[in-house]
Amino acid sequence: MQKLIITAALTGAEVTREQQPALPVTPEEIAIAAEECAKAGAAMVHVHARLPDGTPTQDKAVYRQIIDAVRARCNVIVQVSTGGAVGMSPQERLAPVMLKPEMATLSMGSVNFGGDVFVNHPAEMEVFAAAMREHGVKPELEIFDSGMLTTAIRWLKKGLINGPAHFDLVLGIPGGMAGTPEALMYLKSQLPADASWTVAGIGAAQLPLGTLAIVLGGHVRVGFEDNVYYRKGELASSNAQLVARMARISRELGRELATPDEARQMLGLR
Numbered sequence: 001m002q003k004l005i006i007t008a009a010l011t012g013a014e015v016t017r018e019q020q021p022a023l024p025v026t027p028e029e030i031a032i033a034a035e036e037c038a039k040a041g042a043a044m045v046h047v048h049a050r051l052p053d054g055t056p057t058q059d060k061a062v063y064r065q066i067i068d069a070v071r072a073r074c075n076v077i078v079q080v081s082t083g084g085a086v087g088m089s090p091q092e093r094l095a096p097v098m099l100k101p102e103m104a105t106l107s108m109g110s111v112n113f114g115g116d117v118f119v120n121h122p123a124e125m126e127v128f129a130a131a132m133r134e135h136g137v138k139p140e141l142e143i144f145d146s147g148m149l150t151t152a153i154r155w156l157k158k159g160l161i162n163g164p165a166h167f168d169l170v171l172g173i174p175g176g177m178a179g180t181p182e183a184l185m186y187l188k189s190q191l192p193a194d195a196s197w198t199v200a201g202i203g204a205a206q207l208p209l210g211t212l213a214i215v216l217g218g219h220v221r222v223g224f225e226d227n228v229y230y231r232k233g234e235l236a237s238s239n240a241q242l243v244a245r246m247a248r249i250s251r252e253l254g255r256e257l258a259t260p261d262e263a264r265q266m267l268g269l270r
């Protein structure tokens, strides 16, 4: 089995300081959290930018500050969000791709997102995919429901996305596919043979689905974007605490962790 790539989704667009006092918000806080996660075993960070008051932003200048601050501290792969926050315009969301980051997310369809709708019109997402091809940015294909996976497979065949593809199976969003082993097993059964994948279990699904992914040969995403708790009723003290637990479980199960450079090689990053 390949080494395990742990991604830390540090901030997200929805979680607030009120919900999680240790949420990293400023570029410097995000960089410190990235370094702590790297030390705990993460090879990649998934980042969202915020304004100092916590408002989500896709401002290229803020993403530039985040990337530079992370680079100054550690070697982790920086994956920027093109999902941003619900309600942002596609133009706004695409902005950080112009910085030519190593990776960026690419959502493969629209989904109810709690009480909102996360809109990903296919024509707009084709523009995102083209921009990523043009700038040499590897997409992580965000799959919130099974139809999005069939769309991704169609796009791979049409050459809109270059293979081998890397997927993020996001399970447990209210409105998306459930955070259950059955849902994960189904999606895994439909993946292209040469694809790599990670699982982002939302809330209480983070720990069991991450553990299952380790056993199944996938990779794991943890962090405050998806889950603010360490266990029921107990907030996690940091993103790194969640990374460290996954790292421990993986080693106990006999699967070593990929370093950032090993992950770059496994994912075919430039």
Ligand code: KMH
Pocket (backbone or CB within 6 Å): 012, 013, 014, 081, 082, 083, 084, 085, 086, 105, 106, 107, 113, 118, 142
């Ligand atoms: N904030 C969500 C609406 C991504 O980063 O690409 C979308 C999201 C996905 O977080």
Ligand code: ZN
Pocket (backbone or CB within 6 Å): 009, 012, 013, 046, 048, 081, 083, 084, 225
């Ligand atoms: Zn995100």
